[in-house]
Amino acid sequence: MQYKEKEIKKGIKIHLIKTEKFKTNLIAVFLSLPITKENVTKNSLLSAVLRRGTQNMPTSMQISQELEEMYGASFDNGIDKTGDNHVLKFYLESINDKYLPQQGENMLKTSIEKLLEIVFNPLTENGKFKEEYVKQEKENIKRIIEGKPDNKARYAFDRCIEEMYKDQPYGLYKYGYIEDLEKIDAKTLYEHYEKIKSECKIDIFVSGSIDEETIKIVEENENIKNLQEREAQYIINKIEEKPEAQEKEVKEEMEVTQGKIVIGLDLHIENEEQRYDALLYNAILGGSANSKMFQEVREKASLAYTAGSSYVRYKNNIFVKCGIEIKNYEKAMKIIRKQLEDMKIGNFTAEDIENAKKGIISTIKSIDDEQDTEITYFFGQELSGNKVSIDEYIEKIQKVSKENIIKIANSITINTIYFLKNIETAKEEQ
């Protein structure tokens, strides 16, 4: 694998990942900008409208048909919250020419052109988006927002974040808000598109069987030529000091059979290096089947099927999650608190650390076995302005000591305990 990047214009970067491991080429375009209450809903709607049609492929049916002709090239897009940025993501995956039944086609070039066309040359009517598309996609986004509670585990996680980051960018729901959706029309949405197109950070990734030609294909593309240089507006993910928060407990009732606990922890860390310590801490606490959470809550106490934790490095939070029988809430909380305390006093072995390191290193080593994972890895570094090669990354993990992990443990405070429970139980308790 060879990685190369080039700024083709100020604020617009192309990243090339040359690899022969795959049957496919994967192209990605990411538009990043700071997430705000004002733009979150517009971005989410925009992402949906852009897949509806372009100047040359005016309907989604036509886009689909053309992609099918390209041996099932697949287009996908979505939005993500990455730290305090909102990122509009567009992907196109197509078969490498070597594996086509007939030779002589340049699938990579066609794929790059199609994707850039979808992102940068949408269908317009009288200087705005097509009314019908905007109207339909508004309904679509509305439905997604309303469907938020459908997946209970995901919902509990989102709700915990909202409670932790009330009135802050990271607390915003990535699909936006119904009250804001109603205010957007085809004209204001198009104005928003034009604005972010000229201001946001643009990253273009091409992964696969590529060569020198590939940069040219991108640089000489009409849609790219039409973009202006920009002072890209986005938030660099740096370590920020967290205010001391008072521990709070939020309980919500819904029709559920199983209760969901999500605990948001604040990590008070001082430098980049501590992020590696935090990764180790998380792995031991709840990152694997060997972890304290899995062992104590699931295996020993038999209280849960899912029990674990995850580290959100952009925000330096760890989220402890488990699904339990509702009546066991107090019991589970007691065990979880005990695990956090045990971490603080160093109640874990050298073997636990070694195992956690092996698990993390194995994951890092296989990053370049998956095209989208690899793109996400490089993009994460791009957003944090901190380039670390896979080898350096492994070295940093290797160096983490028990003292480092205990230091993390003692920097941790509980911010929010969120519990999603059943309605009947609440009545019985009263």
Next chain:
Amino acid sequence: MQIIENSKVKEKLYIEKLENGLTIMIIPKKGIQKKYVIWGTNYGSNDSKFVVPGETQKTEVPKGVAHFLEHKMFEQESGVNSLDTLTALGVDANAYTTNDHTAYLFECTENFYPALDELMDYVQHPYFTDENVEKEKGIIGQEIMMYDDYPEWKVYLNALEAMYHEHPVKLDITGTIETISKIDKEILYKCYNTFYNPSNMAMVVCGDFEPEKLLQEIKNRLIDKKANGEIKRIYPEEPENIVKEKIEQKMDVSQPIFVIGIKDKLADTKERVKKHIAIEILLNMILGKSSKLYKELYDEGLLFATPSLDYEYARGYAHILITGQSPEPEKVYEKFKQTVSNMKIDSNEFNRIKKRIYGEYVKEYNDTADIARMFLADFFKEINSFEFLEEITVINEEYVEQVLKDVFNDKKMVISVIKKD
């Protein structure tokens, strides 16, 4: 080892059936860090009535034993859990149970052989006690409750309920709290000894390996066990007709979700792949992303995303499932039926969809995990996965037209809906 090469994806399959009946399949992948191994038994949730080889009486066990066994296999006599041992080696280990097979697997970049030691050790050495069996009931009980909150799972099971009178495919893989309460260690040992015989199992490995050397390493780790005779599996007689056309349940969902099912019959081994492809082509033509019907339903606000289109089959059953979300599932269903009954196969469309499906098959060869899982699952359906790549290039319109007539039958269709009160 026998070598089967596929010129489309330029991959090779090394396959060998050992004396004890175990089938080993190796797909070497040069230059990939990830190594993936999966060891499966042709035993799933559907197999709860059978005759143990050498016995004459039939055995019937509670629903959910295959899945229960999967959970319990990790437990070792030493008190150590194999999942912990594997995790400690830095490998990502797991297991799963389906209707027709159970599989144990791990993925790694380092420590492949130490992990293989552990995998092959625990799968060959069950250790069940009254105590450890009781404890697992709590964990599985939580798993069952978790699925109770998944409307996607319920709407699927209900669709099967509407299609099948007798076949156990309609039951929950995990069993219910009630059925698992009846499981004890004797039952687990009996099922283990019946179905975890090498002659009922297959192992697939994908990664950067020398196949012959790897084969030897696997053989070295096998304990001495003879192939047993054929296991007679008993399935109830399943009528061809459906149980009822419509089934509805109330659950807390923001938009109704639905599954349209079409009951079919399992095709003969030699026709299985061809039929599967024909159905995939048809489903894409009818309701795929580029179809007229999808456009129409999208424009009317009846669909917001392409439904997922699946064809599932194993011993004694086969069915099509179309899963989606819609404010008015009934309307989607009616329009679907109309489209099917008026359907003519258009050559351009047919060829375009063929291209698309070809590309999708090729993409399945990107990832070691996908490859290994696919070869294992297909093997238990008596299919060599490469056949899909060959059949898709030769399948013709006449055959697809025939399948349309035979399978897409109004009287075999059901719709399952879950909506709010």
